[in-house]
Amino acid sequence: MKRRDKTGKKPLFGVFEKKKPVVGEEIPPKTIRHLERTVKLPFLADMDEGKEQYGTTEDMQDKWGLSEKQATLNVVRKRRIVGLAIAFASFILLLVGVFYILPRVLPGVFKGTNIELFVEPVINLEYDEPEYRVVVDSTVSLMALPEPDARRIAEVLFNEPVKFINDSKNGYCKIETMDGLVGYVKSSSLIEQMDSVEPDMHQYKLIVSDPSKNIMTHASNGTLIKKVMMNTVLYADIKREGVYQVSLPGGNVGWIGSSGVIELSPRAATEEVSSRYFVSSVLTFVNARYIENGMSIDGASVNGAVYVSAEINGITIPRTMEGQAQAGIEIIPEPDAVTGEIMIDQILPGDILFLSSPKKDPGDKEIYEMAVCTDTGTLFMISPARTTVRLRNFSSGDDICNRIITIRRIFSARVT
Secondary structure, three states, X not given: OOOOOHHHOOOOOHHHOOOOOOOOOOOOOOOOOOOOOOOOOHHHOOOOOOOOOOOOOOOHHHHHOOOHHHHOOHHHHHHHHHHHHHHHHHHHHHHHHHHHHHHHXXXXXXXXXXXXXXOOOXXXXXXXXXXXXXXXXXXXXXXXXXXXXXXXXXXXXXXXXXXXXXXXXXXXEEEEEOOOOEEEEEHHHEEOOOHHHOHHHOOEEEEEOOOEEEEEOOOOOOOEEEEEEOOOEEEEEEEEOOEEEEEOOOOOEEEEEOOOEEEEOOOOOOOOOOHHHHHHHHHOOOOEEEOOOOEEOOEEOHHHHHHHHHXXXXXXXXXXXXXXXXXXXXXXXXXXXXXXXXXXXXOOOOOEEXXXXXXXXXXXXXXXXXXXXXXXXXXXXXXXXXXXXXXXXXXXXXXXXXXEEEEXXXXXXXXX
């Protein structure tokens, strides 16, 4: 059987293969293919090459039946400008509708419904009577008489509401504090505009718990508006990270840092905490300058320090030493069975001691000064020179123990 010669086999698509030229073989020149029959195009039939003049102006109305508006490209540009103007006007109308018209129309449409978004907040004004005023200075001395050298009864703080009674001499006016103290303050330290102290007009109630805080014009890198003291009450509407925008007397606003500030709802009261927080607040006044009935780090008294420290820690207490001697419950320490002297370990941190004069007569029960127990055997009280408030150690049998008239405990919780 003869084998088939595979060398002569052609591939299936061999007819389409391009024949490779052989080296040395002469390559025939390429020729131009001529159409044997010319093609006539209909739209070229009426063209006369000899007479046609390119670039000449044509009458589009006569030639093509087009109007001037249809024949120019400026119409497209005008239409584009008109379209952009309409789109811009629509966008402006949309913004006005969303941010101006709807907020004014929708509350009226949904008035009386239970939809929270459209429920109008109820504003009950606390200080809408004409006799109310608000304090505009950091601290203002409340004097017994309308004279600068009169006895200081107490102090009132920035943004504190008071009742105006009448004008007096020497630029003073007579007022009554909200806790019932009556005295005289400088008329220039009060204004009538009360929006800054109306709880229902604001979102947050802030109580300063640091010895002092600064209110600034801006949230950062602002200038100082006012230095406010411990227990100053402010109201805020804007809260950002680390700062609040607070309402100020007279309709102005300022910014205060969130550290050293207690945030509450507008009508909430401060909750009572352990007495150790009260002691911690009192200790911030150590070595402060002594001022009779002063209530700030710039000038403090023991009763003033007790008042603001108790208030920020949830205890309402009078401002005066006489009123504080009736606050809380009385503590009567038991004497030592052998020596008969007071055992000072029964006097707990946070207890308030009311003392008679060191030069008292026998049986004298008039309160001369007061002290706060900050630790066993340690008292916060006026220095002997009566220039500062400071700490003093005592023990059983000391003269202080013999001067104790009463001991009051205003906190129900012991130090933990």
